Amino acid sequence: MRRIITATVQNRSGVLNRITGLLQRRQFNIESISVGRTETEGISKMTFVVEVEDHRKLEQLTKQLHKQVDVLKVSDITDKAIVARELVLVKIGCNSQQRAELNGIIEPFRAHIIDVSKDSITVQATGKSEKIEAIIELLKPYGIKEIARTGLTAFQRGQQPQVTEFHHYSLIQ
C-alpha cells in the first residue's frame, strides 16, 4: 500500500541520514521524501511517501521512526483529510511554433512556463501527485528533456470531517 507519513523532527545534524538509513536497513521503500523548516525554529518537517506490504510493516515503520531521539512526532495521514502538493519542473523540446499549443495544454493544470529558450521551454506545475503524473503524460509526446520533482509535502486540513456528522443535501431548499 502507498502511505503518506509525516514526521516532525529536531533539525540536528545528520537527522536526514538517520531517517533514510533507518528506512533502508529495515527494508522500507521510499517513493519520495521532502524536508523543510517549519514555523518553529529548529524544527523541520519531513513528508515521506512509502510503499509498504501490510499493516504490520506500516506499524513497524511509524514505531521505528518514532524511536529516533530526534523525531518528535510521526503521523500516517493517508486516511485523513489532507492537503498534499508537489512541484515539478519539466523541460520540453519545443520550437516557437509549438509554444502556443503547449500553453493550451498546461493552462487547465494552472501550470506556468518559467523559462524559454530557442528550442525548449520549462514548465512548472504544482498539485497532487496524480495531477503531476497527468501533466507529464500529456507533455511526453513533445519530447521531455528533463524532469525534476520535489516529492510530496502534505499536512492535515484545518478541519477533519466528523464521522458522526451527517449532511443531507437536497436540491429543494
Added chain:
Amino acid sequence: MKVETKADAIQDAEQSHKKTGADLFVEALVQENVDTLFGYPGGAVLPIYDAIYRSEKAFEHILTRHEQGAIHAAEGYARVSGKPGVVLATSGPGATNLVTGITDAMMDSLPLVIFTGQVATTVIGTDAFQEADVMGITTAITKHNYQVRSIEDLPRIVREAFHIASTGRPGPVLVDIPKNISSAPCEDNYKSTFYLPGYQPNLKPNPLQIKKLKEALKEAKKPVLLSGAGVIHAQASDLLQSFAKKHGIPVTNTLLGLGSYPGDDELFLGMAGMHGTYAANMALHECDFLINIGSRFDDRLTGKIEHFAPNATVAHVDIDPAEIGKNINTHIPIVADAKEVLKAFENQEVNAQHHGDWLRQLQQYKQEYPLWYNKPKEKLIPQWLMKQIQTITKGDAIITTDVGQHQMWAAQYFTFSQPNRWVTSGGLGTMGFGFPAAIGAYIANPNKRVVAIVGDGGFQMTMQELSLLQEKRYPIKVIIVNNEALGMVRQWQETFYNKRYSESLLHTQPNFVKLSESYNVKAIRIDTQQHLENVLPDVFADDHPYVLDCRVLQQENVYPMIAPGKGIHEMIGVKP
C-alpha cells in the same frame, strides 16, 4: 605587537594547564559517577588522556590490548552492574575496532557510553590521518550518537548520552569528540541541563491493558510466562517470582533472560528456543495464554512463527513499543517497564484458575525428556564439564561465554539462581566476547567468582587480554572448551551439509598452556574426567587467574535442537 591566535590560546591552555575541553570531559564523567573507563589511547585522544593523567585517578582506567577487548569488557561490566559501561578510543582505527562491540550492545540492549576521538573540526571531511566517518558508521548501530561541534555543548552532550544509554530500553550511545574541542581552553559555566522532547520512554502501563491481562489470566487454563533480559534490566526478578508463584504459572527464559527467574525453582521449565528444553518449548507450543515480559521474540526463540504459541492469547510487556507486534501477533500489548507492570499485580486478587493438570503435564515432560548426554568412561565431554563447574562454584558464579556450542551447553547445564550472573552475546552472537566480558564482569562485581567459558576459536580472537590478567591478577578462571573445531559450525555441517567440514576444524592451535604462562598466568591442559576432578578444587580455591585448556570430544552435538525453518515443537535429539 603579537596578535594572539586561536592556536596560541590552545597552546597556552595546554602549557599552563588552564582548563580544557578534556578536563571538562573528565569532570563530566565524574559527575556521572563513572568508576571505570575501558580504553585505549591514540593521537586524537591525547588531550583526553593527558587530562586523565592530571586528574589523578578520578576513575580507574583499564588499558585493554585491543579496542574490541575494551568494548566487550564494558559490556560485561554493564551486564553485571546494570550501570553504563564507559569506553574511550581514538579516532579512525580505534573507533572502527569498536564497531562489533557496539553492534553487540545494540542487539542485546546493553547500556554503553562510548567516546571516540576525532580529527579537528577544521579537517573533518578531508580524509585526514586517522579520520573515519564514525557518525556515519555508527548511526545504524547505536541508540543515538553525537559529534561535539562546540565546546559549550560538551557537558550537556555527556549528560544526555548517559541518560539515553541507561533509560528506556538501554543501548549504546556514542559521542565523537574532535581533537580541537578536547584541547580548546574553556570556561566553567557551560550549561549541562537538557530537554529531550523526542525521547520520553513510557514506564507506567496503561490500566486498561492491565485489566485485560488480569481477565485473560483469569480465563487461562494453560498459561506460561516467558521472561527475558528486560526483567533483569528492570530489576524485577523478585516481583516476577512472586507473580509466578502466586498464580501458579510455569516460567521459561530466553537465552539472555536466564537468571531473571531462579533456575532451581519447581515452576521453572528451563531455557526455551532452538536449544531449549523439551518442556519449555512444548509449553510455548501448547499454552493458551503466553505472557512475555521483556523479551523480543527473537527468531532463535520462536522457530517457525506459525507454530509458536498457535492457540494462545499473547500478552507482551516491553518498554520498547517497536518490539510489540514486530514478530508475533500480540493481543494484549503493554508498553511499560517490567517492574511497573508486575507491581500492578502486587496485592491484587485475580482469582486465576488452578492449573494443576497443566503443571502436571509439564512436570511429566520435564521428567520424561530431560537434557541428556552420553558420558564416556574417561574422555572429557563438554556437558559434564559444565556440570562440574556448576558444582565447584555451587552455582554462585558469574559465567561469561562466547557464542556457539559451549555457550548453549553453559546455558543448558548451568543453573542461574540470580540475575546479573549470566553474560553472553545473544543477538549478535560474537566470537571472542566471553573473555574480555569476564574482565568487565569481575570489575563490576569483584566479590563473585568469575568464570569465562570460551571456545578455542573464540578465545583466539581476543586472547591478547591475557595481558590484563598478567597485570592486574584478576582471579578469573578461563575455561577453554577445546574441541579443536568451530563446534557449532561443525555441528551444522554435520547435520545439514552432509559432514562436509569446510574450514571448521582447527587442528593447528597454539599451546594454550605455554601461551598463558608467557603472560605469567597459570594454565593446565586437561584431557580426562579424572584429571579435571583432581585439579578443579585447587584451581577454584586459588585466588589467581587460571586458564584451563579442556580437551573435549569433538563429535558432541548440542541437543535438543529445532532445525532452521521448523516449528518450536519439532525438536530433534530430545532423547538419546
